[in-house]
Amino acid sequence: EAGVAQSPRYKIIEKRQSVAFWCNPISGHATLYWYQQILGQGPKLLIQFQNNGVVDDSQLPKDRFSAERLKGVDSTLKIQPAKLEDSAVYLCASSPYGTASTDTQYFGPGTRLTVL
Amino acid sequence: AQSVTQLGSHVSVSEGALVLLRCNYSSSVPPYLFWYVQYPNQGLQLLLKYTSAATLVKGINGFEAEFKKSETSFHLTKPSAHMSDAAEYFCAVTQSSGANNLFFGTGTRLTVIP
Numbered sequence: 001e002a003g004v005a006q007s008p009r010y011k012i013i014e015k016r017q018s019v020a021f022w023c024n025p026i027s028g029h030a031t032l033y034w035y036q037q038i039l040g041q042g043p044k045l046l047i048q049f050q051n052n053g054v055v056d057d058s059q060l061p062k063d064r065f066s067a068e069r070l071k072g073v074d075s076t077l078k079i080q081p082a083k084l085e086d087s088a089v090y091l092c093a094s095s096p097y098g099t100a101s102t103d104t105q106y107f108g109p110g111t112r113l114t115v116l
Numbered sequence: 117a118q119s120v121t122q123l124g125s126h127v128s129v130s131e132g133a134l135v136l137l138r139c140n141y142s143s144s145v146p147p148y149l150f151w152y153v154q155y156p157n158q159g160l161q162l163l164l165k166y167t168s169a170a171t172l173v174k175g176i177n178g179f180e181a182e183f184k185k186s187e188t189s190f191h192l193t194k195p196s197a198h199m200s201d202a203a204e205y206f207c208a209v210t211q212s213s214g215a216n217n218l219f220f221g222t223g224t225r226l227t228v229i230p
């Protein structure tokens with residue numbers, strides 16, 4: 001079974017530029033998550049989708065971050081404009097079912113963003 | 117609200133020695149607890165999870181963890197460290213009802229000395 005795919009793996013941009021990340025979850029997984037992992041910290045949830053609806057986006061900085069999951073499959077996370085503090089690894093994860101707390105989340109390799 | 121605290125950002129053990137990585141949780145409702153491992157330049161991989169079925173949980177690669185409600189702990193252990201265990205380990209908590217957001221600790225980097 002193929003895992004969670006993310007691209008690009010690395011991205012370097014200058015502040016105030018825009019950037020987009022793509023995630024393709026495991027086939028058939030209903031729930032998709034985007035996490036931000038700043039160096040030296042644990043991942044922090046940005047947004048959670050169930051199918052193509054948003055379950056939780058309370059930690060998403062909506063003035064600059066946006067995400068969509070059209071057709072309930074793959075997803076895009078965008079930052080516009082980027083700030084220095086957005087430098088982090090952006091992790092995508094998926095889980096098979098709905099929002100059951102026992103669901104295992106399967107993580108992709110992440111996209112490492114450096115903002116100069 | 118849920119949170120976890122991982123004591124020790126870096127732990128070093130000799131190959132063959134006991135691995136003990138500490139995690140304490142805070143939760144206002146019965147928690148579910150997870151340990152994930154992250155190898156360099158890779159995503160997180162689930163090691164094991166506690167979902168109230170049994171307090172001693174066995175995971176992959178010889179790891180296990182024991183849920184102790186009285187101590188609000190969920191420490192990760194392995195009897196004998198291998199070089200391949202060198203990685204970053206994250207403890208995470210979610211609540212047993214409602215939203216299943218994972219709240220991660222800050223991680224513990226394990227170094228295995230030959």
